Structures are given as C-alpha cells and as structure tokens.
Amino acid sequence: MATIDYTIPGERDLETVDIHVNVGPQHPATHGVFRMVLTVDGEVVTDVDPVIGYMHRGNEKLPENCDYRQVIGYHDRTDYLAQFNTEHCFVEAVEKLTGIVPTERSQYIRVILAELNRITSHLMFVGAFGTDLGVFGTSFMYAFRDREYVQEFFEEITGERMMYNYFRPGGVAWDVPENFTERCNQVVGQIKRGLEDLHGLLSNNEVVLARCRGLSRVTVDDAINWGLSGPLLRATGLAHDIRKTEPYSIYDRFDFDIPVGTEGDVLDRMMIRLEEMKQSVRIIEQALRDLPQGPTMAEGMKRILRVPEGEIYMRVESPRGEYGVYMVATGTDKPYRHKVRGASFCNLSALRAMSVGHYLADVVIILGSIDIVLCEVDR
C-alpha cells in the first residue's frame, strides 16, 4: 500500500500545539470522581493520563480495626452498585477460613440477591452508557425504571436502599419476608419486559452500531496481559466466568450460559451485559424454584467471631469482573490484613492502551464501556 503524505502544505511553518483537556473530576462522563487528563490533537486523543484517588477512604485499612461482622459494611461501600456480590465475597472468605457451613436456604437467598444485584448493576451500566453515547436520558430512565423495582425489593428485604449489610458469615442477617417468592417473580417479570425496551432502544440502533462496532478492539492475549476480567474479558471471546470456572457458593447447581463476544469491541461489551442480565434471570428463576425452607443462620455461631489463623484469597464474579478479598487472620476477632482486588481498578488500568489514538468522543464511550465504580477503584 502506498503511503500517503497527510501533511498539509505549509504545516511545518505553523506552530501547532496539542492541548490538554482535563476531563473530570467534575464531568458528566467520568461516572464519579475520576479524572483523565487528555492530550488532544484537534479531536484525536494522543495521550491519556488517568488520575484516581479522589474517593480513597481507606476501605482496606479500616476493616483491620473492625470485628469481622462490621467489615461487611465496608464491602458495601467498595462497589456500591454490586453490594450483595461484594458482601458475598467477604462472607465466603470468612466461612472458608473458619469452616462455617452456611444453611441451604441462606445460600439460595444469597445467590438470588447477588444475581438481582448483578442485574441492577448492569442496568445502571446500560443507562449510563446510553447517556455517554448521547441519548438524552432515555436509556437512563428506562434502566432506572426497572432498577427501581429491584431497589424497592431489596429495601423490603434488608431495610436499606444502598448499604444492605445483609449477608453474615453462616447465613443472612434475618429471613426474607413471607411473600419473597411472589415479589421476586414480579420483579423478574418487570426486568424481562424492561430488557426488551432497552434492546429496542439501544442494541439494534444504527447510530449505536456506527459508534460502537469495531471501536477499541481488544485481543484475548492483551486482555489477559492487562488483567481484564468480567464483561471486558468475555467480550474478547474468552469464556471466563468465576461462577463457572471456579464455582463458589451453590452456582454449580444452576444451568446458565456465559455470553462471550467475538470482536472485543465496545459493542460486544454492551451486548454481553445485556445478555448477562437474561442469564441472571435464568439463575434467579431456578433458585426460586428450588428455594428450600429452613433456618437462615448456621447453628452454633458465637457472639464474637474469632477466625483461626490462616490466609485466604476468595474471589467472586462481580458485575464488573473478578472481585477478590485477600485476608490474613491471626486468631483474633479482627482481620490482620485485608486487601481488596477491585475489578474496575484493574480494568481501568487498560484505559490508556484502549483509548489512545481514538477520537475524544470515543474515549468517553470506551471509559463508559469499562463500567467503573470509583469507590471500588479508589477504595
């Protein structure tokens, strides 16, 4: 192919300066207090410098001074869009270290709530992603209409809208209300209907296709090298889902598929999340069918939970990818060391590699497709 000289005659005499555009921490597209310093040459981004840390609250250090049950609240505050998933991870870690076996009923409740939480998180993604794409809030309103049903459902169970603090080592804090199954079926029905609306609005829209298809392609090797996980990794075609590859809790009892992409582009990332919601619905329906009666807390739980000496790395599939807790226990009632592996932190580290050379408008979409939660990034 012949090389074309794109320089404009006389351009060498003109002094052109790349400007720095400071996107964030107060910017509608950065989803929180994320900041990126873009170097732009006209519309093209030549460098991205992500700046994080505005939301740092010491969420890994603080639990080292807390009782094991108090730590659960801090996990709600890492990934504030997938609280049940994060709680699930920590609670499972403690259970594995101590050898507590949670009751059957509580395991089912945990899975149902975690999957519903995955749906709310993905709904949030789809809404915000549409806004990044430029839809005037319609995708956001559609997504939030359905998310609200689930939020209300969570509120009925836990008494909280956001920081649920409901899972406990050994089970759940209290049993679910009596009408749990009917309400859950109602909510699932709403989600199914809402998903069709979202598909109609976004996934078959020519403008969305023109914007997203082929944008920021990531290969499997790159994705693994960068430490991507979750929908970003599955978009590249690798069917890696911890619920399947390393089943925790009771996920091996359910029949569900892992949607994978082919291109690794932004469109695949969006479509995978839309499809994952359907798979979550499948899991919830199976779990509701099998939901056993019985106690929701293991027997013989002490008032003060002392975890025997040992260390553990427990990981779960959160909506954003691999959410992990590394914990060292020394036999006291407090963790000696407590480290969180945030999925969106690792995914965000690939932002520069994914977005340099793209247009300014596309960098916003690429950032949106990572689906970051700043509380989880900064912790």
Place this chain on the structure above:
Amino acid sequence: MILQIAGNVWADAAVRMLIVSLLVPVGVIMLTWVERKVIGRLQQRLGPMRVGPYGLLQGVADTIKLITKEDVRPNTADRWTFELAVFVIVVPVFMAAVALPFTADIFVRNMALGLFYILAVSGLGIVGFVMAGWGSDNKYALLGGVRAGAQLISYEIPLILAAVAVAMLGQSLNLYTLVALQDDTPFIAYQPLAFIIFAIAGLAELYRQPFDIPVAESEVVGGPSVEYSGIRWSMFQMAEFVSLVLISVLASLIFLGGWIWPFSADNAGWLQALLMAIKTTMFILFFMWMRATLPRLRIDQLMALCWQILLPFAFLQIIINGLVLVYDWPDYTLTILSGAAAIAMGTLVYQTARRTGVLYQAPGIAQRVGSVL
C-alpha cells in the same frame, strides 16, 4: 389579501417586528415547557409538574431565575468576544424570522428572495458560536466552537441544495410563490429526496440528536455555552428554540404546502393558521422525538454523512429536476425518480451504519503516538 397594520410601510414593518420580538420569547418559554413535557413522556416520567397546572408556568419560573442570576464572566475570557457572542447568535435568528411568513397575513416582510435570505442569514449564527468558543478561554468551549464550525460547513451545503431543488421546481425564491404553487400537490410528493435531506440537515442545523456534537453534554459539557450563565446562557437556548421553529415553519412552507394544501388558496385566516400550526408542530415533535431516542454521531461520521451521502444525493435531486424541467417530462416522473433515489439513499445509510465499524485511527496519528504500551 395582505393586510397592512400601520399606514406607513416602515411603520408597518416596525410594528410587525415588534410583535415578532415580543411573541418569540414567549413562544420560546412555552416551547421549553413543551419539550420537557414531550421528552418526559417519552421517558416515562411526567416532566415539570410543580409550577402551575401541569407545570405550565415552569418556563416563566425558569426565565425569572435566569434573569436574576449573576452574569459571570471568567477572568481570563476575551471580554468583548465573550459578551457579544450571544448577540451574534440571537440576532440572525430574529433576522430570519423577519422574512418568514406564517400565513398569508401573518408575516413581517414579503421578500422576493425570501428563501435565499433566510438560508443566508441563518448561517450567520455560527460566527457567534465560534466567538463564544474562542472568547470563553475554556477548552471544552473551544472544542465545541470548532466542532460547530466543522458541522456548519458540512450540513449547510446539502441543506441549501435541498432548498435549491425546491426553488428550481417553483422557479422562484419567493416563499409566497412557492406556497401558492402547492395548491393541489405539496412539493414533498415531487421531492421526497430533497425533503429527507432537508430534514436531516435541519437536525444538524439545530444541534439536536444525533447531531448535537458541538454541544455534546457527555463530551464537551455544553460546548460554547459552558462558561455562560444567567440571561446570556438563556440566549443560547432562545436561539436554539427559535431556530427549531424557523426550520419547522420553513419545511412546512416549502415541502408541505404551507397554509394552502390540502385546501384552496382562499382559505380563511384561521384555517391557514391552523394548517400551519399543525404542520409546524409535526416537525417540532419530530425533532423532539429524535432528541429523546437517538444517540450522538461522531463529528467525522457526521461529516462523512453530509459530504459523502447527502451532498451527492442533493446534486442528484437537482439533476433529476433539471432533466424533468428541460425535457418537460410529466410530473410523476419526478416523484418516481426522486423517490427511488430517496430509497437508495436510505438503504445506503442503513447499510453503511450496519456494515462498517468505524474509521477510528485518524491518519498520521499512529506514527505520532507510537507504541502505546
């Protein structure tokens, strides 16, 4: 038919202009309410409900708020460029309103070259956008201003060519003549291609989705208007909404038969106004609908669409018109040819959007950036 309000011609024009400049802001206040209500409905919410019945007075409350707000000018802004930019944006819109008749009786000035004048004047506002972008000393505003400029040169040519096609058919640039010619068939029947091009380019002119690139909220945070506050900011809004009405009225006049079609030229005044109101509202609702449902294109995709698809097809429409007029073919050949071309264009756009991904590495950038990791 044409009434004269005051005795002297100039006094008459002055009175009419005064009425326009008083009515337009009121109309804009109502239109913001309509837009918020319509988009609210499309998004399954109520829209404004608190101020007055059904939130009807919301616009009034907003206006009071905007007028009493502090007029902030950034310290480093270029003072006169910054402060004058809003007037450069608003004045051309009112200038265009001067030449635009609503019905046979409701107008300011009947210009022989009305269509030409309106298209020429409505392009002036861009100077204000670039001034605002430059004068604000803000990089978002600068990017927005440059985008506005790039967008204007892209959509303006197909827009004008689509209007030229209509002028060819009517052999006139006078809007009265053009409307009078549509007493049994509106021009949309003869020029479906030109109509589609006009509607798409009109969306771009209004900076509405999918072409709200210069004011993109999630990218450049409002673009040129980002540093403006209070009444100066509301001028941007006013210009946007007046242009919305202008484009809608213009499209109704030159494509949908204005105040005549589907009735006769000697309609009663109220019927003319009603016809125009219905047609204009249709366009306004269409533009609002687009805003509520479509995402945004990228600037290079807009330019590709305008230069590579709309412009050649606009020329094609003109060639079709020329052939039909020169060889004196029957009218229905116009409909057939233009309709076929419109279908071809739609297919092309549809296929392009679905097939291609994007050209997303700008030429020359790979060498400059080098290896990313």
